[in-house]
Amino acid sequence: MKSSSKLASFVNQMPDPDDRGMYCTDxxxxxxxxxxxxxxxxxxxxxxxxxxxxxxxxEGDDVKAHYALHCLALYVCGLDDDNRRRRFARTLxxxxxxxxxxxxxxxxxxxLQVAGGREVVGALGALLLDxxxxxPAAQALVAIGDGAAxxxxxxxxxxxxxxxxxxVQNLGVVRDVESVDALKKAITDEDSDVRIAAAWxxxxxxxxxxxxxxxxxxxxxxxxxxxxxKACLLLAENLRAAGKNSEAVKIYTxxxxxxxxxxxxxxxxxxxxxxxxxxxx
Amino acid sequence: xxxxxxxxxxxxxxxxxRRQFLKSSIGAVAAFTIVPRHVLGGPGHTPPSEIFGGAxxxxxxxxxxxFEGLGPNVEKRAICDVKFVGRVDNKMVxxxxxxxxxxxxxxxxxxxxxxxxxxxxxxxxxxxxxxVLCEKPMTRFIAEGRAVAEAEKRYNxxxxxxxxxxxxxxxxxxxxxxxxxxxxxxxxxxxxxxxxVREWSGIVNAQPQPIPRSLDWDMxxxxxxxxxxxxxxxxxTHRGYWDYEGGGMTDMGQHFFDRFQYEYAKDDTSPVxxxxxxxxxxxxxCGMWGWVELKYADxxxxxxDSEEWGERYSRKEERSxxxxxxxxxxxxxxxxxxxxxxxxxxxxxxxxxxxxGGNAAVSHRCVSLMHLANIAIRTGRKIHYDPVxxxxxxxEEANRLVNQPMRAPWHL
Numbered sequence: 120m121k122s123s124s125k126l127a128s129f130v131n132q133m134p135d136p137d138d139r140g141m142y143c144t145d146x147x148x149x150x151x152x153x154x155x156x157x158x159x160x161x162x163x164x165x166x167x168x169x170x171x172x173x174x175x176x177x178e179g180d181d182v183k184a185h186y187a188l189h190c191l192a193l194y195v196c197g198l199d200d201d202n203r204r205r206r207f208a209r210t211l212x213x214x215x216x217x218x219x220x221x222x223x224x225x226x227x228x229x230x231l232q233v234a235g236g237r238e239v240v241g242a243l244g245a246l247l248l249d250x251x252x253x254x255p256a257a258q259a260l261v262a263i264g265d266g267a268a269x270x271x272x273x274x275x276x277x278x279x280x281x282x283x284x285x286x287v288q289n290l291g292v293v294r295d296v297e298s299v300d301a302l303k304k305a306i307t308d309e310d311s312d313v314r315i316a317a318a319w320x321x322x323x324x325x326x327x328x329x330x331x332x333x334x335x336x337x338x339x340x341x342x343x344x345x346x347x348x349k350a351c352l353l354l355a356e357n358l359r360a361a362g363k364n365s366e367a368v369k370i371y372t373x374x375x376x377x378x379x380x381x382x383x384x385x386x387x388x389x390x391x392x393x394x395x396x397x398x399x400x
Numbered sequence: 401x402x403x404x405x406x407x408x409x410x411x412x413x414x415x416x417x418r419r420q421f422l423k424s425s426i427g428a429v430a431a432f433t434i435v436p437r438h439v440l441g442g443p444g445h446t447p448p449s450e451i452f453g454g455a456x457x458x459x460x461x462x463x464x465x466x467f468e469g470l471g472p473n474v475e476k477r478a479i480c481d482v483k484f485v486g487r488v489d490n491k492m493v494x495x496x497x498x499x500x501x502x503x504x505x506x507x508x509x510x511x512x513x514x515x516x517x518x519x520x521x522x523x524x525x526x527x528x529x530x531x532v533l534c535e536k537p538m539t540r541f542i543a544e545g546r547a548v549a550e551a552e553k554r555y556n557x558x559x560x561x562x563x564x565x566x567x568x569x570x571x572x573x574x575x576x577x578x579x580x581x582x583x584x585x586x587x588x589x590x591x592x593x594x595x596x597v598r599e600w601s602g603i604v605n606a607q608p609q610p611i612p613r614s615l616d617w618d619m620x621x622x623x624x625x626x627x628x629x630x631x632x633x634x635x636x637t638h639r640g641y642w643d644y645e646g647g648g649m650t651d652m653g654q655h656f657f658d659r660f661q662y663e664y665a666k667d668d669t670s671p672v673x674x675x676x677x678x679x680x681x682x683x684x685x686c687g688m689w690g691w692v693e694l695k696y697a698d699x700x701x702x703x704x705d706s707e708e709w710g711e712r713y714s715r716k717e718e719r720s721x722x723x724x725x726x727x728x729x730x731x732x733x734x735x736x737x738x739x740x741x742x743x744x745x746x747x748x749x750x751x752x753x754x755x756x757g758g759n760a761a762v763s764h765r766c767v768s769l770m771h772l773a774n775i776a777i778r779t780g781r782k783i784h785y786d787p788v789x790x791x792x793x794x795x796e797e798a799n800r801l802v803n804q805p806m807r808a809p810w811h812l
Contacts, residue, residue: 140603141640142687146709148679155680176628177608186604189683193780196797229625229683232805234797255625258805281808288808312809319811341502349527352554382504385529389555 126165129154130172133183133190142186155190159203166191166210175222185226192234201236208235212242221251228252232259237266244270253282257289268295275301284313291320299326306332311343318350325357327366334373348374348386352393359397368399452750453477453505455530457497457521458513459484461636462535466512466562469533471747474508481513482616495616497521501528508750511535512562516624516644519544520810522559522760526551531558531750536654538760538767540624540645542790543803545764545771547812552760560746560756561763565659567743573721574740577665581730585700588716589664591656593707596648602640602685606630623806627684640686646774647686649704653770657702658758661769664700664721667762670787671769672697676776677710692773697787704773775801 132154137144158165169191172184195204211227212235219227228246231239232255240263246256247270260267272295275286287305290298302324305317321329333351355370374390394400454474456467459481467476480494487493494500497517500509501524509525511518511534519539522532526548538561539545552559576582608628611617617629624643627633638644639651661667671694678689690710694702705713723731743757768790775798776783784793792799806812 136603136605139601140605141598141601142604142679142682142685143598143601146679146688148710151680176606180605182605186682190680193680196779197781232800233683236796254807258625258807261805262800285808288811289805292805292811316809316811342498345501345524345528356554382529385555385557392556 122161122164123168126158126161126168129158130169130183130187133186136182151190152194155187155194158187159191159194159207163206163210166207167214170211170214170219170223170227173223173226175220188226188230189233192230196234204234205236205238208239211235212239215242216245221249224252225255228255228259232262235259235263237263239263240266240270244274247271247274247286248278248282250281253278253285257285261289261292264293268293268297271295272298272301284310284316287313287320288316291316291323294324296324296326299324299329303329303332315343315346315350318347319353322350322354322357325354325361327358327363329354330358330366330370334370348378348383352386352389355393355397359393364397368394368397371397371399450751451475452507453503454508454510455480455500455503455506456510456512457481457500458511458517458535460512462562463510463512466533466535467510469560469562469746470508470510471750473747477506478503482620483612483614485614485616487614495619497524501525501530506530508533514620514638514644515646515650516540517622519548519812520623522548523551523812526555526557526559529555529557531746533560533562533746535562536767537645537650537770538654538763539771540650541801541804542764542768542771544812545760545767546790549760549764558746558749558753558756559760559763560749561654561658561758561760561766563655563658563758564745565655565657566662566757566762567745569659569662571740572723573663574665575737576721576723576726576734577663578740579730579734579737581726581734582721585664585696585698585721586719586725587664587699587721588701588703588719589660590703590705590713590718591660592705594656595652595704595706595708597688597706597708598648600637600639600645600648600651601687602642602647602682603630603632604682604685604687606632621807623810625807641684642686642774642778643684645686646770649686649689649774649777650767650770653704653773654763654767657769658763658766660702661762661766666696666700667765669696670765670785670790671695671702671772672785672787674772674776674783674785676773676780677713678777678780679709680780681778689777692776694769694772702769771802 132150134142134146169184169188172181174181195207208231211231214227215224240260243256243260246252260270271286271290278286302317302320305313308314318333333354339347351370351374355367358367371390371394375387375394378386450473452474454470454476455478456463457480459479478492478494478500480497480500482495484493484495488495490499508531511521515537518534522534525532609630611629633641640647673695676689676692688709689706691713692704701716703713744754746756749756772785778801779798783798786793792802
């Protein structure tokens with residue numbers, strides 16, 4: 120039997136959707152797992168051949184290939200052999216950035232979010248400036264963690280629009296200390312979503328020098344004011360946890376003294392309570 | 401659509417808000433004016449100081465029921481749903497919950513959106529100084545629950561999840577377990593069936609369809625990946641997708657195990673070992689599973705048996721804990737200990753500022769059971785969990801499901 124028809128027969132072992140379009144009937148665990156192990160034995164060639172079967176949503180039936188690729192990701196993660204997981208991830212990453220449809224690449228990125236590691240962060244980082252792929256790429260990067268910060272940091276100066284917002288937020292997720300200056304600039308961005316994301320990112324990083332920036336008086340109202348207050352409290356908590364009590368006290372004191380409207384009494388109360396715990400006056 | 405919105409709009413009420421009343425009442429006392437009966441309260445009359453401004457976020461099937469859970473003294477002042485596009489007046493009707501959070505006359509929020517929004521809206525509400533009653537399941541993944549509990553604590557707000565199993569729990573068992581007198585727990589707690597696994601599965605071959613004009617699909621997807629629209633991803637059947645919920649497991653689990661968790665005094669911990677029997681999971685659609693075994697550090701075992709797929713669980717027999725598990729001396733000690741305090745319901749909690757029985761910290765631990773079970777199902781691997789750090793031990797890829805990335809601008 121030719122290798123391509125062999126592969127097709129293994130992929131065909133994946134379940135058929137039932138009459139509701141679900142995987143609820145005749146789901147044979149052993150049969151699926153045996154077929155996946157056989158597909159994996161075929162190595163890179165089989166993985167690429169499965170990727171070739173994928174189509175964008177609405178452009179054909181790739182249900183079995185779609186499922187099989189995800190099952191392969193689960194399989195390599197469960198092997199207790201990181202070399203084989205890395206080989207699988209590298210194969211997927213090699214199919215990014217080229218001429219494959221964006222919807223297919225998006226799916227490959229999501230599979231990498233399951234099974235990728237440091238070996239694919241460069242390939243994912245290269246997608247951070249692509250409006251259609253920056254969100255899944257950033258999510259896969261932060262899920263992987265190791266090596267993600269550099270990719271996000273390097274992409275930020277060239278990013279605009281949705282990509283910029285995504286990167287700013289995720290620099291906070293990975294707590295990239297080296298991005299503090301860039302994030303401080305982003306706090307005056309013309310887009311309020313970017314300003315809020317930057318404030319949260321600085322707070323999550325817990326940089327003591329960010330207190331001045333976050334406490335700078337602004338005319339922020341409504342949602343933005345609520346979020347800026349959150350950033351201040353989060354930063355203060357992170358500073359306290361890092362033993363930087365005096366910086367935390369400064370933030371709590373500021374909130375206690377500036378949140379004087381009745382509608383913000385809960386913030387003042389929270390600041391007072393934290394101030395007492397931090398040993399402030 | 402107009403009629404559906406109309407269902408939620410209550411007659412405009414000219415009573416002042418609780419906050420306005422508290423502020424103005426000082427002046428009223430000083431002026432020594434005659435005040436009408438309803439201001440003073442009394443039988444049959446609720447004084448405005450006890451009237452709370454309420455908002456309902458998520459106006460689907462559970463919306464009104466959840467709002468009613470806020471209690472009798474809550475006046476509906478805003479409704480918000482992503483399906484209200486074209487109907488928004490930003491006074492009563494909204495599509496963007498952030499605008500509701502900005503309102504100073506809203507004191508309490510009922511959240512009945514799909515679960516991928518539960519944590520973010522709960523946190524946003526508490527950040528805006530509001531108390532929260534949130535439908536179950538409390539969250540979509542574990543890190544969300546911790547963030548909600550932190551917000552509850554940071555802002556000193558009231559939070560209650562929309563399930564009340566613990567309120568009818570066996571208090572004697574709770575007392576035994578909480579006493580610390582039982583050194584080793586041999587109990588095995590079963591839940592047979594009722595998980596609606598088949599019912600709340602997802603479609604694996606869904607074809608994209610046009611987005612209805614009344615729906616803000618981007619806002620609906622929110623922190624989850626932006627997928628092509630399909631009606632099965634929306635309006636109740638969303639339960640069958642990992643993006644929004646976690647199948648029947650999370651839909652039903654918080655009901656089932658809220659009581660268990662309280663009875664067995666597990667409000668501040670989680671299982672340490674989780675193993676599932678299930679076929680490989682689909683990446684987007686929730687599907688079939690057979691059983692999940694969850695073991696706590698003290699030996700207590702919890703078993704979910706779906707009875708909907710594969711072979712039944714047969715490793716252990718059911719066994720509960722009762723007074724007879726303690727020796728005579730321990731029973732004596734237990735008798736001398738105070739009985740557990742009564743749990744406080746949401747309406748009482750917002751009035752008295754006492755923590756609600758199903759607060760965020762304990763409800764987070766409860767829904768974590770279902771999230772851990774789903775992680776074991778989704779990875780196909782036995783999971784070892786650190787209940788203090790709330791991390792999976794030695795499985796980096798499985799840990800990615802504990803704290804899942806969100807689509808900007810949404811973050812915890």
